[in-house]
Amino acid sequence: MQIVVDLNRCQGYAQCVFLAPRVFELHGEEALLYAPAPPEEQAERVRRAAAACPVQAILVGEQAGAGAGTDVR
Ligand code: SF4
Numbered sequence: 001m002q003i004v005v006d007l008n009r010c011q012g013y014a015q016c017v018f019l020a021p022r023v024f025e026l027h028g029e030e031a032l033l034y035a036p037a038p039p040e041e042q043a044e045r046v047r048r049a050a051a052a053c054p055v056q057a058i059l060v061g062e063q064a065g066a067g068a069g070t071d072v073r
Pocket residue numbers: 005009010011012013014015016017024032052053054055056057058
């Protein structure tokens with residue numbers, strides 16, 4: 001799976017770090033590091049993290065490319 005975090009939106013609430021610590025990591029107060037292509041075994045955790053983010057900064061899989069074009073059928 002692929003994920004994108006909108007770091008302009010991210011406020012460093014760390015909900016994602018709590019829910020998927022292998023994928024998201026907080027360095028200092030607001031610097032979020034993350035794995036853009038986490039393994040499938042982390043998918044459920046990542047989805048939960050995305051749902052829990054208070055500012056919806058985490059885009060998962062399909063969503064990450066949404067709006068890029070209309071060639072999806
Ligand atoms: S839960 Fe959202 S706002 Fe909080 S650190 Fe993760 S991406 Fe950023």
